[in-house]
Amino acid sequence: MTTIIDGKQLAKQVNAETKERVAQLSQRGIVPGLAVIMVGEDPASAIYVRNKHRKATQLGIKSVVRDLPATITQAELLAVVQGYNQDPSIHGILVQSPLPAGLDERGIVAAIDPAKDVDGFHPLNVGKIFANLPGNYPVSCTPRGIMTMLKSLNVPLKGKHAVVVGRSMIVGRPMGALLLNADMSMTITHQYSENLSDITKTADVLVVATGVAHLIKAADVKPGAIVIDVGMDRDENGKLTGDVDFDGVFDKVSAISPVPGGVGPMTIATLMQQTVDLCEWSE
Numbered sequence: 001m002t003t004i005i006d007g008k009q010l011a012k013q014v015n016a017e018t019k020e021r022v023a024q025l026s027q028r029g030i031v032p033g034l035a036v037i038m039v040g041e042d043p044a045s046a047i048y049v050r051n052k053h054r055k056a057t058q059l060g061i062k063s064v065v066r067d068l069p070a071t072i073t074q075a076e077l078l079a080v081v082q083g084y085n086q087d088p089s090i091h092g093i094l095v096q097s098p099l100p101a102g103l104d105e106r107g108i109v110a111a112i113d114p115a116k117d118v119d120g121f122h123p124l125n126v127g128k129i130f131a132n133l134p135g136n137y138p139v140s141c142t143p144r145g146i147m148t149m150l151k152s153l154n155v156p157l158k159g160k161h162a163v164v165v166g167r168s169m170i171v172g173r174p175m176g177a178l179l180l181n182a183d184m185s186m187t188i189t190h191q192y193s194e195n196l197s198d199i200t201k202t203a204d205v206l207v208v209a210t211g212v213a214h215l216i217k218a219a220d221v222k223p224g225a226i227v228i229d230v231g232m233d234r235d236e237n238g239k240l241t242g243d244v245d246f247d248g249v250f251d252k253v254s255a256i257s258p259v260p261g262g263v264g265p266m267t268i269a270t271l272m273q274q275t276v277d278l279c280e281w282s283e
C-alpha cells in the first residue's frame with residue numbers, strides 16, 4: 001500500500017491552524033501583514049501572486065501586493081523594500097522571483113529586514129539554518145512545507161538517508177540543511193552528479209527539485225522509499241507534471257507526493273504560517 005501525501009489536504013490543516021492563530025492575534029488588536037512585491041508582468045508569477053493574495057485574505061492576513069514596472073531601477077526597488085522594512089503593519093516581505101533582467105535579486109533580498117524575510121532567503125537566515133542555530137527565524141517555505149509533509153507520515157527520520165536532487169538556493173540547499181538538522185544522513189546531488197541513479201537508489205527519503213519532467217523513474221528509487229516531488233513541469237500536452245514518473249514509481253515506494261496537489265499547496269500554506277510566525281516573534 002502506497003501512501004499518497006496529499007499536500008492539498010495537509011495545507012488545509014495548516015491553514016486552519018494559521019486562521020486560528022490570526023483570530024487569537026486579532027483579540028489583541030494585531031493583524032499580521034504580508035507585502036508581496038512583483039516586478040514586471042511574468043504571467044506565471046502573476047498567477048502565483050494572485051493565489052497568495054487570495055489565501056492571505058481568506059486567513060485574515062493583511063495582504064499588500066505591490067506591482068512595479070519592469071523598468072524600475074535597483075535603487076528604486078531598494079527604496080520600496082526599505083519602506084516595508086520601516087512599516088510596522090508589515091511583518092513579512094516577499095519579492096516574487098524571478099526579477100526581470102538587470103535587477104540584482106541577491107542585493108534586493110539582502111536589503112530585506114531579516115526579521116521580515118518571509119521567504120527565508122536572506123543570507124543571515126540561510127546561514128542560521130545551515131548552522132542549525134536554535135531560536136526563531138524564517139526558513140525557505142518549500143523545504144519547511146516538505147518537513148511538515150514528512151512529519152505527517154509519522155515515520156522516524158533519524159539516521160536514515162535523505163537524498164536531495166537539485167541544489168538551488170530556494171529548495172535544494174535549505175532542504176538538505178533541514179534534513180541534516182533532523183539527524184538524517186544527507187546527500188545533495190545536482191546536474192553534474194555522476195551515477196545519479198546509484199545515489200538516489202540509496203535514499204530512504206528522496207526529494208527531487210530539478211525542473212526536469214519525469215527525471216526519476218522506478219529504476220532510480222529504493223523499494224519502500226518516501227518520494228517528494230518538487231517539480232513544476234509541463235508535459236508534451238502542456239499539463240502540469242513533476243520531476244518523478246509518478247505512475248512508474250508508485251508501486252515501488254511507500255509514500256509519494258503528487259504534482260499538482262503536493263508540494264505546491266504546502267508552499268503557500270507555509271508562507272502564510274510563516275507570516276504569522278514573524279508577526280508573533282515581533283511582539
Ligand SMILES: Nc1nc(=O)c2c([nH]1)NC[C@@H]1CN(c3ccc(C(=O)N[C@@H](CCC(=O)O)C(=O)O)cc3)C=[N+]21
Nearest residue numbers: 048094095096097098119240260261262264265267268
Ligand atoms: N519570492 C518567491 N517566493 C516563492 O515562494 C515563489 C517565488 N518567489 N517564485 C515562484 C515560486 C513558485 N511557487 C509556487 C507556489 C505554489 C504553487 C502551487 O500551489 N501549485 C499548485 C498548482 C498550480 C497550477 O495548477 O499551476 C500545485 O502544485 O498543486 C506553485 C508554485 C512559489 N514561488
